[in-house]
Amino acid sequence: MTQLESRGLSCLGCTGVCCTDVANSMMVTPIEIVDLFSYLLKSKADLQSLNEKMMVSVIKYKLDILPPGIKKKSQFRRTYTCPFFLGSEFGCPLPRDIKPYGCLGFNRQKNENNIDNDCWSKKEILESQSKANNEAELNIWIKTELNLDWDKEYLPLAVIHFIHLFGIDDNSFENFLQRARLFAPHPLD
Ligand code: SF4
Numbered sequence: 001m002t003q004l005e006s007r008g009l010s011c012l013g014c015t016g017v018c019c020t021d022v023a024n025s026m027m028v029t030p031i032e033i034v035d036l037f038s039y040l041l042k043s044k045a046d047l048q049s050l051n052e053k054m055m056v057s058v059i060k061y062k063l064d065i066l067p068p069g070i071k072k073k074s075q076f077r078r079t080y081t082c083p084f085f086l087g088s089e090f091g092c093p094l095p096r097d098i099k100p101y102g103c104l105g106f107n108r109q110k111n112e113n114n115i116d117n118d119c120w121s122k123k124e125i126l127e128s129q130s131k132a133n134n135e136a137e138l139n140i141w142i143k144t145e146l147n148l149d150w151d152k153e154y155l156p157l158a159v160i161h162f163i164h165l166f167g168i169d170d171n172s173f174e175n176f177l178q179r180a181r182l183f184a185p186h187p188l189d
């Protein structure tokens with residue numbers, strides 16, 4: 001992102017459409033939701049109201065419903081406004097090291113005042129980053145340990161899933177994190 005900004009490619013002046021239902025169809029991996037949930041617990045987020053906010057998004061954008069004829073989520077992506085998005089003025093409140101790769105990797109790549117064509121995700125950078133961190137094995141470990149039935153999930157559904165798994169019990173999540181660190185010290189530290 002810093003490199004793009006040095007080339008004059010910044011998000012300044014944009015209303016943040018990549019976080020809204022215009023263009024956002026972001027899904028997270030198990031590692032990404034573990035990181036995010038850890039951050040939410042550390043920041044003492046109100047999980048009950050967060051759960052309600054996520055539910056509003058799930059219902060509004062039908063994130064838990066597959067269209068007729070579609071058997072897997074991977075065959076069809078719904079767009080939704082991210083419940084964390086604070087609008088064009090304040091943007092995303094999540095720190096950079098917590099944001100999912102899908103958000104970090106989606107950037108302005110051209111400056112032709114046509115947001116539809118100027119911005120896209122450089123997936124190869126995301127994939128090499130993920131490989132460098134050996135995330136595949138850790139994702140499988142988390143999935144097995146927590147009995148998740150998904151490899152990637154819409155962010156609101158993943159947050160709801162984790163709130164239901166761990167509730168407000170910081171200790172059970174901390175125990176889980178300790179086991180995860182024993183399996184793979186990085187990137188959960
Ligand atoms: S990546 Fe593109 S759509 Fe997203 S905030 Fe930046 S300029 Fe706007």
Ligand code: SF4
Nearest residue numbers: 019082084085092103
């Ligand atoms: S997590 Fe942040 S950057 Fe990603 S879609 Fe939501 S508001 Fe946008």
